[in-house]
Amino acid sequence: MTAARSHLPWIALGLIGAFALATVALHRGESIGALWIVVAAVCTYLVAYRYYSLFIAEKVLRLDPSYATPAVRLNDGLDYVPTNKNVLFGHHFAAIAGAGPLVGPVLAAQMGYLPGTLWILVGVVVAGAVQDFIILFLSTRRDGRSLGDIIRQEMGATAGLIAQIGILLIMIILLAVLALVVVKALVGSPWGMFTVAATIPIALFMGLYSRYLRPGRVGEISVIGVVLLMASIVYGQHVAESPTLAPLFTLKGETIALLIIGYGFVASVIPVWLLLAPRDYLSTFLKIGAVVGLAVGILVVMPEVRMPAVTKFIDGTGPVFAGSLFPFLFITIACGAVSGFHSLIASGTTPKLIENETQARFIGYGAMLTESFVAIMALIAASVLDPGIYFAMNSPAALIGTTPESAAAAVSSWGFLITPQDLTLLASQVGENTILSRAGGAPTLAVGMSHILSQLIGGEALMAFWYHFAILFEALFILTTVDAGTRVCRFMIQDLIGNAVPSFRDTKSWTANVIATAIAVTAWGYFLYQGVVDPLGGINTLWPLFGISNQMLAAIALMLCTVVLFKLKRERYAWVTIVPTVWLLICTLTAGWQKLFHPSPSIGFLSHARKFSDAAARGEVLAPAKSVEQMGRIVLNDYVNAGLTIAFMAVVLAMVFFGIKWIFAALKADGVTANDAHVQPAE
Amino acid sequence: MRQAFASVRMKLDPLVCACRMARQTAHLMVGLQDYDAYAAHVRTTHPDIEPMDRATFYRQATDRRYGGGPGSAFRCC
Structure with a gap:
């Protein structure tokens, strides 16, 4: 009786959530309070955490409180340290929270707020949080081994090697697309460019300070750094208004791309303490602060969502990214619903610090729910804008032209009424020359955040400050990822080449370092530059490619989880990972197929290549090319993108093959065959 | 009193x-561990070893976090 009664509050919570969700889903009309979406999300998270994650913890994984975790067994005070679960939750959340959940939902808002909201909520509960939780558990049971190592251990060396190559390719696309987001945010924006450039000397100062003056005083130097950053935002306005300084920081996309590529190279060969570590402090704390600020803003200001629940662009004709709701919505919102990258984090430092394996539920499943909430907030921030503004900001110049008049006319003709005055007024309010065609998510999120935060603090006078604060925090965050990611890529390349030339593995070798870094930077730089000169804005092409790769990594990680469940003789419960694996395979393979063979040139790489090579054969020159030679380069880019898509699909299909092979082997075996640190009793 | x-x-x-x-x-x-906890840990479990000083501890921790070895920072998207 009491047991039944303990469920009552949860049933109530579930009913409140269902009511909020129904309101969000069925509401038609002018606008709806963003709070409805927040309530629906929070209730979903709480109920899913209480019941589904408990089911996984008790029945599927059978977490064992008496199991001595690596942190306890190997405690060395350095890498393996039993850590309080709340502290570790913060660590894990900071590691998984990146720019992805902020960008994807903003792009997906072109289909309306409803499809994105539903996928974020369903995706995280049945796929994303499940993946993070189980991989964290698997790694904890294996002394904190990495995903690649666990795949090698459980699915053989060949599968391990294929996964390793897949991860490297994904890293390259990730770095290119994130760098592209920064370029898109900074083109022709002296204010933004100045503040981002100012982070470099600020970080160098912080690095020297904490190396030589006050080692280990992270709090102190971070406070100094944040104060300097805020000062640079304030001073940025002066730069933007100065006739002598503004031209110095008003740069074209191509220039910014080359600067970032050069920066990426330099930043990843100089010592980490000088630039990378201090930037990491700044971006981590700024991100946590901005996320908390946005949450408070949404709760206090209670903004109205003005985007329709569903727009006509679910048919695949949208200006932000091409392709219909299925499969492209599920590719666009990767992080926030399910992100394959998290499997690398969950098998990184967190499993080495976990005090008791039962806490994997709170840390793995819980942190991912929190990340999902960040995605919901980004979706809200994009949806509180006037839809006309949203589409003017996110549509490529090829569709809406370059003047406020042409943009207003084009966007209004789609049914989202907006006047040229609205567009110029907003641009001046946020301190920019123009806000048109700033695809990539960051500027839209920044306008949305400044819309919300200025109602909280400062009113219209501070709109420009909040806008540039949001741009800075995203750019800083992404550049830290570019820097750290290039380094990770470099080690992966060294490791891969090391298979053939063992001396290349030596991480202290200066030659190997420079060569591998150059390869890494050239690889992502190629895609970045290609995206910058793309007339459709680049995000259009690259974001789906990134989404496909990230979701494919998730499919690989969940496949591994499935294999281990079979090896543990828990096939009864294997549906927990099979269902999301199959769904991700369907989405990514369909999306990959469409990116290759779709007859529309805006979706299919091959038909795009055909369109340009046919035109070139007729002697025509199509924009953005200005010569026949450039036409040839565009065709080449299409073939490279197509080749990469094929590589992603080949990697994931190979992993499916190995997965099925190991599942059958496990079914035939008599006992538990998983390489667990301590073998658990069979069913 | x-x-x-x-x-x-x-x-x-x-x-x-x-x-x-x-x-x-x-x-x-x-990615930085608590120095005091580290020092206390070394003193109790390895009384014969002198723990690193604070500066060395943080230097090593920083290098390890971004150095590509075990526990290196794998920034997420």
């Missing part, structure tokens, strides 16, 4: 504890 002092400290204890935890969380978010 001493008793009054102790009771004040008892009341403040949760606050001090929360502050310490917040500080520890912030440090670990950027």
Whole structure:
């Protein structure tokens, strides 16, 4: 009786959530309070955490409180340290929270707020949080081994090697697309460019300070750094208004791309303490602060969502990214619903610090729910804008032209009424020359955040400050990822080449370092530059490619989880990972197929290549090319993108093959065959 | 007097504890372990070894976090 009664509050919570969700889903009309979406999300998270994650913890994984975790067994005070679960939750959340959940939902808002909201909520509960939780558990049971190592251990060396190559390719696309987001945010924006450039000397100062003056005083130097950053935002306005300084920081996309590529190279060969570590402090704390600020803003200001629940662009004709709701919505919102990258984090430092394996539920499943909430907030921030503004900001110049008049006319003709005055007024309010065609998510999120935060603090006078604060925090965050990611890529390349030339593995070798870094930077730089000169804005092409790769990594990680469940003789419960694996395979393979063979040139790489090579054969020159030679380069880019898509699909299909092979082997075996640190009793 | 002092400290204890935890969380978010905990750990488990000093400890921690070895920072998207 009491047991039944303990469920009552949860049933109530579930009913409140269902009511909020129904309101969000069925509401038609002018606008709806963003709070409805927040309530629906929070209730979903709480109920899913209480019941589904408990089911996984008790029945599927059978977490064992008496199991001595690596942190306890190997405690060395350095890498393996039993850590309080709340502290570790913060660590894990900071590691998984990146720019992805902020960008994807903003792009997906072109289909309306409803499809994105539903996928974020369903995706995280049945796929994303499940993946993070189980991989964290698997790694904890294996002394904190990495995903690649666990795949090698459980699915053989060949599968391990294929996964390793897949991860490297994904890293390259990730770095290119994130760098592209920064370029898109900074083109022709002296204010933004100045503040981002100012982070470099600020970080160098912080690095020297904490190396030589006050080692280990992270709090102190971070406070100094944040104060300097805020000062640079304030001073940025002066730069933007100065006739002598503004031209110095008003740069074209191509220039910014080359600067970032050069920066990426330099930043990843100089010592980490000088630039990378201090930037990491700044971006981590700024991100946590901005996320908390946005949450408070949404709760206090209670903004109205003005985007329709569903727009006509679910048919695949949208200006932000091409392709219909299925499969492209599920590719666009990767992080926030399910992100394959998290499997690398969950098998990184967190499993080495976990005090008791039962806490994997709170840390793995819980942190991912929190990340999902960040995605919901980004979706809200994009949806509180006037839809006309949203589409003017996110549509490529090829569709809406370059003047406020042409943009207003084009966007209004789609049914989202907006006047040229609205567009110029907003641009001046946020301190920019123009806000048109700033695809990539960051500027839209920044306008949305400044819309919300200025109602909280400062009113219209501070709109420009909040806008540039949001741009800075995203750019800083992404550049830290570019820097750290290039380094990770470099080690992966060294490791891969090391298979053939063992001396290349030596991480202290200066030659190997420079060569591998150059390869890494050239690889992502190629895609970045290609995206910058793309007339459709680049995000259009690259974001789906990134989404496909990230979701494919998730499919690989969940496949591994499935294999281990079979090896543990828990096939009864294997549906927990099979269902999301199959769904991700369907989405990514369909999306990959469409990116290759779709007859529309805006979706299919091959038909795009055909369109340009046919035109070139007729002697025509199509924009953005200005010569026949450039036409040839565009065709080449299409073939490279197509080749990469094929590589992603080949990697994931190979992993499916190995997965099925190991599942059958496990079914035939008599006992538990998983390489667990301590073998658990069979069913 | 001493008793009054102790009771004040008892009341403040949760606050001090929360502050310490917040500080520890912030440090670990950027991959830095607690130096005092490390030093205490080395002193109790390996009395024959002198723990690293604070500066060396943080230097090594920074290098390890971004150095590509075990536990290196794998920034997420």
